[in-house]
Amino acid sequence: MSTPRRLPERDLAEITTLAEDDLSALEGARIFVTGGTGFIGTWLVEALLAADRELGLRLGLTLLTRDSSGYRHRRPHVAGDGRVTLLEGDVRMFTESEPHDFVVHAATPTSAAHTPAERSALYANIVHGMERVLEVASAWGCPRLLFTSSGAVYGRQPPDLLRVSEDHQSGPDPLSTEMTYHEGKRAAELQGALSTEAAQVDVVVARLFAFVGPLLPIDAHFAVGNFIRDALAGGPVVVEGDGSPFRSYQYAADLVVWMLALLVRGEPGRAYNVGSQDAISIADLADLVARVVGDGVPVDVRGTPVDGQPAERYIPDCQRAEVELHVRNSVPLAEALARTATWHRLIS
Template identity: 55%
Template sequence: MRTVGDSSEGRDLVDDLDEVLERAEADLRSLDGRRLFVTGGTGFLGTWLLEVLVWARRRRDVGPTIEVLTRDPESFATRSPHLAADDAICLLRGDVMAPPISLAVPDVIFHAATPASAALNDSAPTLMYDTIVDGMSNVLELATAADRPRILFTSSGAIYGRQPSDIYGLPESHGPEKLARPSAYHEGKRIAEQLCVEATVAGDAEVVTGRLFNFVGPHMPLDTHFAIGNFIRDALAGGPVVVGGDGTPFRSFQYAADLVVWLLALLVRGEPGRSYNVGADDAIDIASLAHLVAAEVGGCDVEVRGTPDPSRPAERYVPDCTRARVELGLVNHVDLAEGIRRTAAWHRGRGG
């Protein structure tokens, strides 16, 4: 299977998918013969999960049957025809805002349906909040028809609020601060997490929560609010790589193949009612990230438009992933520079 066009400079997903199969084989075998219901299957996370599950069936003849809830099956089939045509995948037309109808009672649910849109969060916060909270409620309602299904809810590190400058990485025990300007996205994720805990305590489902941070990899859009995607876009176009701010905030980035290994582990082995940070521990400031992308992708210039204020501490958004490492044995195998190279090569192969 090739998931990109032929190109001597391009890179398909085969190597990544084979790496995931090797590292996550036991977790994938645990899903063999199960009935998996997926929301958010057309986004970055969901697409990667489906790529891996389809590849596992082709390479190892293992995997679940999969129902994917999507508002637009035709659009999904156009973007990912090899996934839409796979016998193991059934596309269900619907919206997580309405109680989803499954053709078969699921025993595993992957819930990732959330609009990752900063514009929507600003322009229609009530819609953002309702999509997260009502969507979670509807998924849990679906779970009541099953026998305590396993559920992975993809939450966000944003639930912690602003990271104190003296904390290098946020642990799961860090309490959220009262937000100066409430965010519908942050608050919706917090309430959804509480619903997950309540469902687990009540015995309705076994819900594990992944608090996701920042990522890089194939299938990541280059034209949205993700800084690393914008930088790769700029570098592929010949530069300059433009940093709109002062370049001082710190972030960390997990490669997509590592991400899906972690998500499979949480789905299969995570402790019900528990939350796990999902991401990378190694922090880099945005200006240095721009220079790294420029060096790895195009050897182009970097333009930092803002001016740092030395009196103000640099903002941070970096997880502490000790819990996932200690409890589930999860580590990242692809470093940031390699992840950038792989992502850029994949987009080159698609004519990006």
């Protein structure tokens, strides 16, 4: 069995400190997590277990997974923990009779769907998965559910809009099959709103943007992960496009702190952007990664900007969460990149 890639103790301790009040509100709770084996779910689950050890919360966690044996191989320290129950099943048709107090529904494939069959399956997983989770939570009499949606629900952000807020009236093209993921998340949000309105389950929506941290793949479709991979390999850091789009990145430990605040204190029937407001162009991000991670390795920007074409933006306005829930990002981007790279060096 390979050595499990544990999350940094420093990060887990910081989460416990920053979210102590919200964690204490979960004392004695049974929490059901879908998507608990992915990037976001793994961070949340391991942070909860670490906080339980520190604060004596007496938590019980149930993780829904399609492959329990694979998860036991990848995260044996979690799967073998007495506080954790693995439930093998499909999010669209699972059964679980034991009631839980809270649900975190974070099960969504994020990989691109290229064929009609893949797109249909992606949409069905999102919509029918949400339908089943709501059905089960309602049968439990579960009062609170946190749904991880996406900033993709806003569609393309106008280039003259610096940050997109939760009240922004826009959306993806419903006739574009490339928007399948986006429309699936919109439909699932509506399902949650209907359930909240009917007083069945109180659904709080987290609209997630972009993140960086240990466990983020460095060989997939995440630009920041690929840049870190290139820098760790000695460069060059390759930018396949022209480097003009703007993105922002929240460190995974801060993401968990925000999710806990939403789970405990978020207003039902309301959405909150989760991410960072600090925009950086992809070209500047590559330069930053090259300096912080690669000690100044070269950067290769392979595309050429088109004259007169405004830069694409995907930047959240996070004031709602900051004002209503009093959350802040504690780890700046440069430090987030350094921590992520250090973790990859340690596990390689």
